[in-house]
Amino acid sequence: MKRSLRPILYLAAALIVAGLVVVIEQPNAPRVDDADTELLAPQLSVENVERIEVRQLLEGAQIKREGEGYLVSTLTTPLEEKIAAQENREATPETWHPGDASRIRSAIGSIVGVAQGVVVSRNPENFRQYRVDDQTGLHVRILDKKDKSIFDGIIGNAGPDFNGTFIRLSGSNDVRLVARPLMGSFSPMTKDWRNRIVLAFPQDTAESIEIVRNKETVRFVRDAEGKWRDHEGKDVAADAMAAYLRMIDPVRADDFPETPPNPTELERMTGSLTVQMQDGSKKTLQLFAADKEGRSLARLEGSTEIVLLSPKTLERLQRGP
Numbered sequence: 001m002k003r004s005l006r007p008i009l010y011l012a013a014a015l016i017v018a019g020l021v022v023v024i025e026q027p028n029a030p031r032v033d034d035a036d037t038e039l040l041a042p043q044l045s046v047e048n049v050e051r052i053e054v055r056q057l058l059e060g061a062q063i064k065r066e067g068e069g070y071l072v073s074t075l076t077t078p079l080e081e082k083i084a085a086q087e088n089r090e091a092t093p094e095t096w097h098p099g100d101a102s103r104i105r106s107a108i109g110s111i112v113g114v115a116q117g118v119v120v121s122r123n124p125e126n127f128r129q130y131r132v133d134d135q136t137g138l139h140v141r142i143l144d145k146k147d148k149s150i151f152d153g154i155i156g157n158a159g160p161d162f163n164g165t166f167i168r169l170s171g172s173n174d175v176r177l178v179a180r181p182l183m184g185s186f187s188p189m190t191k192d193w194r195n196r197i198v199l200a201f202p203q204d205t206a207e208s209i210e211i212v213r214n215k216e217t218v219r220f221v222r223d224a225e226g227k228w229r230d231h232e233g234k235d236v237a238a239d240a241m242a243a244y245l246r247m248i249d250p251v252r253a254d255d256f257p258e259t260p261p262n263p264t265e266l267e268r269m270t271g272s273l274t275v276q277m278q279d280g281s282k283k284t285l286q287l288f289a290a291d292k293e294g295r296s297l298a299r300l301e302g303s304t305e306i307v308l309l310s311p312k313t314l315e316r317l318q319r320g321p
Contacts, residue, residue, distance in 0.1 A: 037115050037116070038115065038116050039113065039114065039115060039116070040111065040114045040115065040116050040117075040151070040153075040167070040169075040176075040178060041111055041112070041114070041142070041150055041151040043144065043150040044108070044111060044112050044142065044150050044151055045108075045112060046105050046108045046109055046112065048144045048145065048150065049065070049108050049142055049143075049144065049150075050064065050065050050143055050144055050145045050147070051063065051064045051065070051142070051143040051147075052064075052104070052107075052108075052140070052141070052142050052143075052186075053075055053139075053140070053141040053142075053143075054075070054138070054139065054140050054141075054186050054187065054188045055075055055077045055138075055139045055188050056077075056136070056137070056138045056139065056188040057077065057079055057135075057136065057188075058077060058079055058080045058083070059077065059188035059189055060074060060075030060076060060077040060080070060188055061073070061074065061075055061187065061188055061189060061190040061192070061193055062074070062075040062094075063099055063104055063193055068101075069098065069099065069101050070098075070099035070100075070101055070104050070193075071096040071097065071098065071099055072096065072097055072098075072099040072190055072193040072194055073094045073095055073096045073097070073190060074092050074093075074094060074095065074190050075190075076091040076092060077188075080092065097190075097194050097195070097305060098194070098195040098305065099193050099194060099195055100193060100194060100195045100196065101195075103192075103193060104193060106185070107185045107186055108142070110180065110182055110185040111142075111151060111180075111182070111185075114178050114179075114180050114182075115178065115179065116176055116178065117164070117167075117176045117177050117178035117179060118176065118177045119174045119175065119176055120166070120175050120176070120177050121175040122173045122174055122175070123173075124173055126175065127168065127175065130156045130157055130166040130168070130175050131156040131157045131166070132154040132155075132156035132166055132167065132168035132175055133154075134154070137154035137155070137156055137168070138154060138155045138156070138186060138188065139153075139154055139170075140152075140153060140154075140155055140186050141170075152169065152170040152171075153167050153168060153169040153170055154167065154168045154169075154170065155167055155182050155183070155185075155186060156168065156175075157183070158181060158183050159177050162181060163179065163180075163181055164177050164178055164179050164180065164181065165177070165178055165180060165181060165182040165183060167182070191255070191256045194253075194256060196252045196253040196307070197250040197251070197252055197253075198250070198251045198252065198253055198285060198298060198299070198300055198305075198307050199248065199249070199250060199251040199273070199275070199283060199285045199300060200249055200250035200251075201249055201275050201277065201283055202277070203245045203246075203249050205277045205278045205279070206222065206245065206275055206276070206277060206278075207221070207222055207276050207277060207278045208220065208221045208222065208275075208276045209248075209273070209274070209275055209276075209320075210272075210273070210274040210276075211271075211272075211273055211317075211318055211320050212269075212271050212272045212273075212274075213271045213318040214271070217231075218230065218231060218320055219231040220236060220241070220320070220321065228241045228321070236321050237321070240321040241321045243321070244320060244321035247316055247317075248273065248275070248317060251273075251285060251309075251313075251317065252313075253298075253307030253308060253309065254295065254307075254308055254309055254310040254313055255295065255307070255308040255310075256306075256307055256308060257297070257306055257307075257308060260306070261288075261297055261306055265288055265289055265297060266288055266297070266299075266306075268288070268289075269286050269287060269288060270287050270288055270289055270290075270296070271287040271318060272284055272285060272286050272287055273285040273287075273317055273318075283300065283301070284300070284301040285298060285299075285300055285301075285317075286298060286299055286300070286301055287309070287314070290311075290314075291308070294310075294311040295308040295309060295310055295311065296308070296309045296311075296314050
């Protein structure tokens with residue numbers, strides 16, 4: 001009668017796993033600590049942050065407080081600086097843009113109150129495995145109003161249950177698993193931090209809307225009773241107008257140009273959307289020629305911020321109620 005080989009196979013598998021653990025974690029290295037309940041960044045608060053730097057490989061972004069809001073710009077990373085020097089060119093210059101305050105505060109808040117968690121490894125050879133190595137990891141540095149670092153670390157991969165994140169503080173070999181999902185909270189891409197709202201206004205004070213499209217002008221006016229009529233004096237359905245107002249307040253950019261547009265591209269408008277308020281003030285969204293992907297360059301009149309609107313967004317804006 002043949003003996004089952006299953007127990008032997010199970011034992012062999014267990015020995016292989018044990019061997020891998022020994023190779024990866026190196027049990028002769030210092031013992032890993034128990035969970036640490038001390039905060040990862042005890043001095044960190046949304047109100048106390050003055051500047052943020054995020055970098056990974058060639059991409060880098062920096063954020064600074066400006067009054068009640070924030071400004072964002074590119075940040076030259078060591079790798080980009082090295083490549084620029086090899087190619088005998090200047091690194092990408094700083095250009096500051098209004099930041100998305102809600103997005104920025106949310107990112108800061110994702111680290112506030114996070115405990116130091118469990119040290120899972122102190123072996124530098126494992127940094128790449130957790131993606132907390134100096135070469136490929138996502139570096140995040142946060143400074144307070146006194147220009148003092150209140151968080152400086154590398155945010156790595158998600159934990160085994162995707163509810164945690166591996167983190168290594170700069171200058172330390174401790175790879176920690178913290179009990180909060182932080183992947184996606186910080187981005188090295190400047191455009192991810194920029195304010196995408198191009199046009200916004202108080203809907204209850206809007207008095208008229210003018211749409212210029214294909215050399216045609218269409219105007220909608222609200223009368224004293226609050227009813228909207230088109231340029232021919234015909235009533236506009238209240239629900240259709242309400243839906244259109246919600247669509248254009250706010251208008252959000254779909255993307256941003258990778259390089260500043262050529263001035264000649266902004267010499268002639270291809271269309272516009274103007275909202276006039278009861279107090280006589282106006283806001284005009286200027287539309288310009290589309291790029292190869294059909295995205296239209298746009299800016300708010302009086303602003304230097306240039307954005308890209310997708311064909312779908314453009315069609316919805318120019319269609320009207």
